[in-house]
Amino acid sequence: MFDALAEKIQSAIGKIAKKGRIDEETLNKGLREIKLALLEADVNYKVVSDFIKDIKEKALGAKVTKGVTAVQQLVKIVHDELVKTLGEKAEPLNLKSKPSVILLIGLQGSGKTTTSAKLAKLLKKQGKKVLLTSVDIYRPAAMLQLKKLGEQISVPVFLEENEKDAAKIAEDALKKAKKEGYDVLIVDTAGRLHIDEEMLKEAKEIKERIHPDEVLFVSDAMTGQEAVNIAKAFDENVGMTGIVLTKLDSDARGGVALSVKGVTGKPIKFAGVGEKIDDFEPFYPDRVASRILGMGDVVSLVEKAQEVIDEEEALSMQEKLLSGEFTLEDFKKQLEMIQRMGPIKQLIKMIPGLSSQKMLKQLDKAIDDKKLKRIEAIINSMTPEERRNHAIINASRKRRIARGSGTSVKDVDALLKQFAQAKMMMKQMKKMQKKMAKKGGKFPFPFM
Known part of the structure; x- marks a missing residue:
């Protein structure tokens, strides 16, 4: 992900670097290229406008630090603005309760079920005792998929396949988690191909019945700007604490990652970076910004x-x-x-x-x-x-x-x-x- 965007941003900065110094005309040309690159990557227009405005103000108003070239200072400014746009810092999960409840919401096909298992595996590595459950009463295949994934990672899965009340399944799973001393309960919910009132109502009812510590909206990074609008709708109707982006390793343009924090105000907490269960990691805005600018990511x-x-x-x-x-x-x-x-x-x-x-x-x-x-x-x-x-x-x-x-x-x-x-x-x-x-x-x- 971000390859096309990274290439264009790096190219724009490279053209500025060739000039040797940064005047307003050179900066405007470079920023125009960066702006077009961001819009082509399907980044929200207001987010792009604020991003370019902030860079210009800081670049023209900054005093060049001794021992640092004007271009190096510009790269630092662009890097800092990218970090700010992506969410400023990594946001950990709130796991203070026992059991802590994590509710996953999102559209059908966004990768909620696989994400549930990936998150469970990650938390298990951290020494947490995790219980998985599916409340998707519409697709029996979803429950079966979670059961198989649970077996694959050796994490128990609580299912009530004949129950038709999704909120009750969630409540029963929480009772089991409390009784048997689990640290974390992860609840995989049903999705639809598009947003509808029934889905939002059900997700809200589940939330009100089990009082989750985290409500994570799962979004496919390949769905583009539309994913941001969907995330906003979920947040307004259900409420969420963070976002998980799946397929971040794909050739998606990057618009979701760069837009969603600015539009919803909620941080990206995790990213799916491959098809394997282990291809899942916390989202670090500073590391992603460094990769976009071709600066590498030694820490990761x-x-x-x-x-x-x-x-x-x-x-x-x-x-x-x-x-x-x-x-x-x-x-x-x-x-x-x-x-x-x-x-x-x-x-x-x-x-x-x-x-x-x-x-x-x-x-x-x-x-x-x-x-x-x-x-x-x-x-x-x-x-x-x-x-x-x-x-x-x-x-x-x-x-x-x-x-x-x-x-x-x-x-x-x-x-x-x-x-x-x-x-x-x-x-x-x-x-x-x-x-x-x-x-x-x-x-x-x-x-x-």
Whole structure:
């Protein structure tokens, strides 16, 4: 998400940067491009107008900080305004009650049921005892879907499939949660293809009967500006405490994310960033703003690494890298570590220096998950001895490895050449580290 918007904003700032200085005429041209980019991304017109007005006032009125160029200061101003537009700061859930009740509302197809399970999995990771329930009395498939998702994440699901009163199911689920000492109850409600009075009335009645601590409106990020109008209608008729955006990893233009806080006043609390149950995370306005401007997102990258990579394993791998004892078996383990963190292109977007749209386009063809899978297949087709000592791999061995991995001898040669070059580079880094140590300095070696 945001790729098209990010490209246009970065391009506009780049044109200003080429001028070397920022005068009112140059700034107006750049802001006009940014304004058009935001409108094309389906951002609410009033939100866009306020955004551009605030940037112009701050950019023309700001004194350039010593040691910082005018363009760098402009980037800082745009970044701060993006953060403000997206919601200023991450808003945690209110989980002070026991059990805390979270009610999910929204249209049919917005992803409420999947979001219920994703949120349950996230809270379970945080040590919470979670109970799920569905009050969708119109679609038996919705209850069945939640039941299957609950089994998948090992979270219990309370269902009353024959009950025709949605509010009563919610009440009964709350009684069970209180009786059995659950920390959180998540209630998945029914949706419709469009807003109607009956749906809003039912959601309001459920809310009045169970008094939820959080009412989260779930919206598909691909529905565009219309999602903002729907969110406003739900807030006015039912009331909500926050928003969950699903499919934020899609090619949606970004209008919902940039509009919804300004229109409803309610923060985006979570984002669905993929189809897997684990592809769900808190929404951080500052991190999203940094990604839009091509500044990367190191904090999220580190958090992903900490979730899936054992610290001792990482340090051991680093030692092998620097000692020159790094083998193809170790290389395979490193690939597995990276793949556990998520799609490679998503990771690259978080790395400063590689996350600009220009750089991403250059890397797009060079790096993808399919190539990583192919490399893994080649290494898997090698014998343990070949992985430990790649120098023994002759022509006949290459042909056997290529056949076993479904690749070509050319692919095998390319991998071996790249690996040899990487080992050579690691030896050079080790020598530099020793030289720095003698001089009393340190040679930083970041491990990912």
